[in-house]
Amino acid sequence: MKNKIERLNLIKKIIGSEQISSQEDLIKRLADHGVRATQSTLSRDFKEINISKISHPDKGYIYILSERLGAEVVSNSINITDAVLSIKFSHNIAVIATKSGYASAISVIIDNRKSDDIIGTVAGDNNIILILSESATHAGVTAQMQQLFPTLKYTE
Numbered sequence: 001m002k003n004k005i006e007r008l009n010l011i012k013k014i015i016g017s018e019q020i021s022s023q024e025d026l027i028k029r030l031a032d033h034g035v036r037a038t039q040s041t042l043s044r045d046f047k048e049i050n051i052s053k054i055s056h057p058d059k060g061y062i063y064i065l066s067e068r069l070g071a072e073v074v075s076n077s078i079n080i081t082d083a084v085l086s087i088k089f090s091h092n093i094a095v096i097a098t099k100s101g102y103a104s105a106i107s108v109i110i111d112n113r114k115s116d117d118i119i120g121t122v123a124g125d126n127n128i129i130l131i132l133s134e135s136a137t138h139a140g141v142t143a144q145m146q147q148l149f150p151t152l153k154y155t156e
Helices: 002-017 023-032 039-049 066-075 103-113 138-148
Strands: 051-056 060-065 084-090 093-098 118-123 127-132
Touching (some): 002 023, 002 039, 002 060, 051 103, 093 103, 093 138, 103 138
Antiparallel strands (some): 093 127, 118 127
């Protein structure tokens, strides 16, 4: 278990301090530190330590620790609110449409808000499903999402 903990800590350190855009790049950086890892191991590690990918103006996409997501978006001058397009409802489910590739990063922001109205999110490439609590109202959820993402449009 010691090797796994050391590997996870090293991954956090590398991703927190460098702009890593592929698992191959990370495997090379880990090897530079004497740690061997496979792509499948990294995929499991990413889930365990909550690594996300965000759009980057120069590198296409980079990996980031999800708890730093908001700060990284600001520091890279990426206006993530421009990627949030619309919200639709069906009973206790909402669907937020995003630009391609942004849904995962946006769902992390929503999840980190810890709203009592939202039980959880499921992100695809360009859509996020929000599971709403029984007491949530469509107007209330829309207002919360518009606070986070002012460009969000309600559609029927």
